[in-house]
Amino acid sequence: MSIEPKDWTIERERLKEVAGQIGKQLEGLEDIVRDRRETVVSGRRNFWDDITVNVENEDEEIETAASITQQANVQRQQEIAYRHAFQTLRRLEKLQGSPYFGRIDFTERGGASEAVYVGIQSLTDEESGEIYIYDWRAPISGMFYDYPPGPAEYETPVGPVQGELTLKRQYVIRHGELRQMFDTGLPIGDDVLREMLGQSADDKMKSIVTTIQKEQNEIIRTDRHRILIVQGAAGSGKTSVALQRVAYLLYKYRNVMSSENILLFSPNRLFNDYISTVLPELGEANMRQTTFQDYLAYTLGFEWKLENPYERMELVLGSEENEVWRARTAGMAYKASTDFFGLIRRYLTLLKQEGMLFKTLSIRDKPVIPAERLVERFYGFEPRMSIEYRIEKMRRWLLDELEEKEEAYAKAVYRKMYANPRYLGTEPEMKAESRRKARRAFTPLVEMADRLEFADALGLYKRLFTDRGLIQRLLAEEPGAEAGVAGAPASAGESAGSGAPAEGEREAAKFGGSLPPEWEGICRYTLEALERGEMPYEDATPYVYLQAEVEGMQKYREMRHVLIDEAQDYSPFQYAYIRALFPKAGFTLLGDLNQGIQGEAGLQGYEGIRELLGGDEAKTVRLFKSYRSTRQIVDFTKALLGEGQPVEAFSRDGELPRLIRAQDESALADAVAADVRSLRAEGASVAVLCHTAEESEQAFAALQKRGETDAVLITRETETFVTGTVVLPVYLAKGLEFDAVVVYEAGSLRYGRERERKLLYTACTRALHRLHLYYTAEPSPFLAGVPESLFERQEA
Numbered sequence: 001m002s003i004e005p006k007d008w009t010i011e012r013e014r015l016k017e018v019a020g021q022i023g024k025q026l027e028g029l030e031d032i033v034r035d036r037r038e039t040v041v042s043g044r045r046n047f048w049d050d051i052t053v054n055v056e057n058e059d060e061e062i063e064t065a066a067s068i069t070q071q072a073n074v075q076r077q078q079e080i081a082y083r084h085a086f087q088t089l090r091r092l093e094k095l096q097g098s099p100y101f102g103r104i105d106f107t108e109r110g111g112a113s114e115a116v117y118v119g120i121q122s123l124t125d126e127e128s129g130e131i132y133i134y135d136w137r138a139p140i141s142g143m144f145y146d147y148p149p150g151p152a153e154y155e156t157p158v159g160p161v162q163g164e165l166t167l168k169r170q171y172v173i174r175h176g177e178l179r180q181m182f183d184t185g186l187p188i189g190d191d192v193l194r195e196m197l198g199q200s201a202d203d204k205m206k207s208i209v210t211t212i213q214k215e216q217n218e219i220i221r222t223d224r225h226r227i228l229i230v231q232g233a234a235g236s237g238k239t240s241v242a243l244q245r246v247a248y249l250l251y252k253y254r255n256v257m258s259s260e261n262i263l264l265f266s267p268n269r270l271f272n273d274y275i276s277t278v279l280p281e282l283g284e285a286n287m288r289q290t291t292f293q294d295y296l297a298y299t300l301g302f303e304w305k306l307e308n309p310y311e312r313m314e315l316v317l318g319s320e321e322n323e324v325w326r327a328r329t330a331g332m333a334y335k336a337s338t339d340f341f342g343l344i345r346r347y348l349t350l351l352k353q354e355g356m357l358f359k360t361l362s363i364r365d366k367p368v369i370p371a372e373r374l375v376e377r378f379y380g381f382e383p384r385m386s387i388e389y390r391i392e393k394m395r396r397w398l399l400d401e402l403e404e405k406e407e408a409y410a411k412a413v414y415r416k417m418y419a420n421p422r423y424l425g426t427e428p429e430m431k432a433e434s435r436r437k438a439r440r441a442f443t444p445l446v447e448m449a450d451r452l453e454f455a456d457a458l459g460l461y462k463r464l465f466t467d468r469g470l471i472q473r474l475l476a477e478e479p480g481a482e483a484g485v486a487g488a489p490a491s492a493g494e495s496a497g498s499g500a501p502a503e504g505e506r507e508a509a510k511f512g513g514s515l516p517p518e519w520e521g522i523c524r525y526t527l528e529a530l531e532r533g534e535m536p537y538e539d540a541t542p543y544v545y546l547q548a549e550v551e552g553m554q555k556y557r558e559m560r561h562v563l564i565d566e567a568q569d570y571s572p573f574q575y576a577y578i579r580a581l582f583p584k585a586g587f588t589l590l591g592d593l594n595q596g597i598q599g600e601a602g603l604q605g606y607e608g609i610r611e612l613l614g615g616d617e618a619k620t621v622r623l624f625k626s627y628r629s630t631r632q633i634v635d636f637t638k639a640l641l642g643e644g645q646p647v648e649a650f651s652r653d654g655e656l657p658r659l660i661r662a663q664d665e666s667a668l669a670d671a672v673a674a675d676v677r678s679l680r681a682e683g684a685s686v687a688v689l690c691h692t693a694e695e696s697e698q699a700f701a702a703l704q705k706r707g708e709t710d711a712v713l714i715t716r717e718t719e720t721f722v723t724g725t726v727v728l729p730v731y732l733a734k735g736l737e738f739d740a741v742v743v744y745e746a747g748s749l750r751y752g753r754e755r756e757r758k759l760l761y762t763a764c765t766r767a768l769h770r771l772h773l774y775y776t777a778e779p780s781p782f783l784a785g786v787p788e789s790l791f792e793r794q795e796a
């Protein structure tokens with residue numbers, strides 16, 4: 001749709017007016033920020049000037065303390081006021097270069113027409129009340145993403161507002177100058193989007209706020225369900241949507257939620273760096289971010305050598321498929337399952353009645369409080385009392401008991417000293433010394449009691465793999481036979497901190513299943529690893545869960561929303577645990593089953609976890625359209641997948657993917673090096689993707705030898721994402737994207753097993769514009785399933 005010259009004049013005038021308004025507000029704010037900064041600095045410098053410190057008697061001490069607290073409060077208020085003004089200033093500065101990107105003219109039914117300009121945040125003239133810009137997250141702005149011109153509506157707290165969109169316009173404004181504008185008949189003009197998607201990959205992810213698609217907008221704004229599960233094709237914008245959703249939640253719930261109350265679980269630290277600028281670009285602070293691995297390492301502490309999921313994957317991909325391999329992979333699958341979760345819940349129920357293990361508290365191998373006494377005490381409680389309640393009661397009892405014993409110990413030491421003619425100290429000296437000795441001996445025991453470490457969680461976990469009778473009993477247990485959960489009247493301690501919500505316990509009782517045939521082998525490798533102080537990745541979550549149930553769990557009640565990216569790589573067991581960790585949080589899960597590189601140890605579908613996380617409160621949404629790659633790459637990768645979750649391409653054209661055969665390894669390295677060089681000369685960012693870390697190292701060395709000295713090798717330890725030429729294993733490229741992807745060796749020896757199909761798919765879907773696959777000998781059988789018309793064959 002063409003735009004009249006007079007419209008250009010009007011729009012330029014308006015832009016000028018808005019710039020003037022921003023300038024005016026900035027000026028005022030700069031003064032405020034300066035004043036407040038000075039107040040804060042001088043407040044800190046002169047903190048003690050207004051306080052009279054007097055500690056001569058108790059009353060004076062109390063008065064001094066009160067005046068310090070009061071002064072600290074004043075200081076804190078001043079700092080908050082300064083921070084607020086400073087952030088507002090930063091936000092306004094952001095508006096300066098590009099104040100808005102869209103406009104809709106909306107005529108409310110029976111009302112007047114209003115031009116709504118949409119930008120990354122709102123701008124209002126406080127004197128006149130005129131709204132110059134609406135925040136993209138405001139309800140009225142939602143229509144910009146959802147409707148073409150014509151009938152439209154938006155939600156408000158008092159119900160929907162209906163009317164008609166008479167105009168929809170998109171702007172490109174750079175450095176305060178109107179460069180382009182388009183009137184569009186579509187929800188969001190394809191031309192603008194195509195242009196954006198045609199650009200090169202950056203070393204940081206970009207915000208998509210100007211071109212959010214209707215189906216993505218729905219996900220960003222949904223807040224009627226506590227749990228939102230998104231199954232989205234590779235490149236469909238899951239991560240982008242997740243980050244815009246965080247910005248939306250921060251806006252909508254700004255009075256009750258801050259970035260400190262939102263947590264994102266991401267696949268690795270490299271990814272954290274890659275997405276780190278999106279929220280600041282939108283004028284918001286980043287949410288908290290972690291990886292599940294980091295959380296586990298923190299919880300397990302230094303005494304365990306925790307396996308990394310990637311190390312485990314290397315092991316599975318790189319090993320021969322013998323009996324040990326089969327036991328390991330079967331163990332990974334079983335320990336990830338809701339069946340194993342159910343088994344552990346039943347175990348915990350049984351422990352309320354029998355079988356609990358405790359450590360003996362001793363000093364230099366001499367028992368002070370034997371484990372049997374603890375067992376006796378534990379089973380002295382009513383059977384329906386929760387484990388955590390009993391343990392907490394025992395903690396208090398133990399601390400009293402230890403105090404008494406410490407006193408007796410001190411007396412015994414004193415008597416010994418007294419009887420020793422060679423000891424020359426005075427009586428008070430002897431008393432003080434004996435008390436010191438007793439304190440030294442008892443401190444570790446008191447700490448153990450205080451931290452609830454007297455239950456033997458490790459012993460309990462190991463018993464699952466040594467006591468076949470126990471396992472058989474747990475498997476035979478009737479679902480719902482959980483004492484203290486089903487049907488029992490509520491009483492103190494009954495549900496006190498049982499570790500998982502009661503609904504979770506009831507859900508868990510449904511699971512149970514049977515043991516995998518490789519159980520003997522699973523027991524063997526598990527016990528051997530634990531004996532060596534090594535924690536296999538698949539055991540880490542079940543173990544910390546069991547430990548938390550018997551020692552008490554640190555829950556994160558302040559977290560209001562938890563997002564999980566690459567959700568397909570978490571096990572059902574992990575979801576059960578995560579649910580218990582964040583009892584007050586809503587959840588957004590973003591995953592793609594097609595990219596499930598953890599095989600049986602990850603998710604097979606969403607139904608089970610829907611139930612685990614909260615059943616009716618969950619909503620599942622699907623995204624089909626892939627925005628990352630060209631149509632040619634999407635068609636190729638779709639065919640590679642065979643069956644699976646549906647994928648659609650956005651209409652952006654590029655060249656066909658290439659499948660290139662090399663005579664041998666050396667010829668392959670020559671060809672890849674030459675290819676990388678020419679792609680780089682065109683300015684493309686290039687990823688050379690490999691099967692494992694070992695292959696990455698070899699490929700990297702081969703490229704270096706052939707003069708590609710700018711290439712960077714990315715390993716599990718890398719924390720900063722760079723573009724240029726990077727060499728890395730596929731699993732570390734999860735969530736990332738590159739202009740060109742070179743699959744280093746796509747032969748049948750690397751990607752031959754069914755579990756490797758998704759790995760190859762994940763590799764290929766990282767490409768924006770170019771995809772080149774190299775191989776020697778035989779190509780991967782999954783490539784054989786791709787119609788010849790979808791790619792080009794070449795000889796190196």
Ligand SMILES: Nc1ncnc2c1ncn2[C@@H]1O[C@H](COP(=O)(O)OP(=O)(O)OP(=O)(O)O)[C@@H](O)[C@H]1O
Pocket residue numbers: 193196197206208211212213216232233234235236237238239240241592627628734735736737765
């Ligand atoms: N509405 C949009 N406007 C502009 N670009 C978009 C839009 N949606 C997605 N993109 C772009 O598509 C690419 C893929 O997005 P993103 O990484 O969020 O997808 P994903 O679903 O998380 O992918 P994957 O699962 O493959 O890692 C990014 O470059 C992103 O900027």
